[in-house]
Amino acid sequence: MTLQEVQEVGTASQNNESEVQDSVALPETHGQLVIIGGAEDKEGDCKILREFVRRAGGLQARIVVMTVATGLPGEVGETYINVFQRLGADSVKVVDTAKRENADDPKGLEAIQDATGVFFTGGNQARITECLKDTELDSLLHRRFSEGIIIAGTSAGAAMMPDMMIVEGESETNPRMDVAEMDRGMGFFTGVVIDQHFAQRGRLGRLLSAIAQQPVNLGFGIDENTAIIINGKELEVFGEGAITVVDVANLTHTNVDKLLKDEPLALCNATLHILPHGYGFNLEKRTPIERK
Template sequence: MESNSKQLIIIGGAEDKKEDCEILREFVRRAGGTKARIIIMTAATELPREVGENYIRVFERLGAEDARIVDTETRDDASSSSALEAVSKATGIFFTGGDQARITSVIKDTELDRAIHKRFAEGAVIAGTSAGAAMMPDKMIVEGDSQTNPRIEIIEMGPGLGFLPGVVIDQHFLQRGRLGRLISALIQEPADLGFGIDENTAMVVTDRQVEIIGEGSVTIVDVEDTYDNMGEILKDEALAICGAKLHILPRGYKFNLETRQPILNNGSIADVSVLAGSANT
């Protein structure tokens, strides 16, 4: 049964597909369990049949009623009657990894884009891994250098599909050392919350609350009410940022997008001043 809430499962890439499949299992469960009708959006990958069939095998093994590929190689494909009909019946829509620029160049502002957003509003679960995670905000990281200090020129930004507007998302986060590029993106864009998702880890977004699942962590950077030197430097000079908040949340922790507060795995709000004081007594 579909939920009235908007639900997103945003995966940092390299999720388990062979063993317990915790993250993909959660997607199938939220999409209707054994009654789930899942479509696999392969726009990001250059191997749509191979990648799509791999996910079909996983979703069928987990018990989904139906799983099928919707491949869009061109923008014309994004107005095909078969693709639009598949979306209209889907309870779960899954975007594969690959190149996030391919997703937006083919799908954004098409009939298919509007149909997916309509199903999302009606309760279908949207999930995406790697490139499929990067495109979730309204502004996404198209590409950028990893393992470097924050600078203006290390990233290229572009429009995303806007399922979770007002934030920036990066994937393969710990594994590729992407803190510098996430901060660079935040300083340049009109967004002040950044989420860096480790591999085989996901943030499940429901009713403006994020829950962490999987084996790694989600790093949250909050740059609201901070100082930066963006207006004082040249393109190849280092960014400075002062007063940013950093949260690193593993499985079971949550984050409230409205209050910007972490929620501990026991369900209590993380009041940092109180917690720090109790830890030092």
């Protein structure tokens, strides 16, 4: 994407309300999303992975682990098999699509068709879209999601959830238009931007840059060993860290249409929410839900 294209998209995201998705709630018929900021506990109580298994059917859960993002599919797949089996899932299978043609493998498609929960591991989010986007397996995942299965992802598996994802970019920096590189995501949670390893890697500037490049108003930064669970119109925070919600729906000023490539971004009147475990967020009303 050229700088001019970035500026045009960024300007549209702030000035053309008709192009911005007002509600990012999931349809009631769809399943839930468990989006993890990375480095989730896999050896202790495994609270986040335990919650995923519970929501995917508990002792009747049939889990498929997608290892497409990692360069170590055997090792990573075995780790999650051991965790999910220890937590009591009825079955755990690994589907590895190391090459794009693997996405049409009948065994993999059969496993997804039978699954109650699908889990994407960490690694490189660009590999997920390169190998899966617009394939038969991609279509099946979206159909099964619309039928109610749970889809989860950690780190790269979290980054790929929106329709436009952060591919890479600088951490610990002020927001500029060149900080975040964007590309198509898998489109399970549309109309938002997501970043992971958030507090640990100082990625607020990167998230703001990503939001400015897209016709969206909401961004979510998810800390490590922390998850957001999306169920219809409500988001729940789960884990030991917090999430950062950035809402730019009511901006009074931005300089996005005047910037050169490396110049700092201005966003005035953006709203910021910090939400730890037990808090939530209403995706229709765009308001936090306080813990009772």
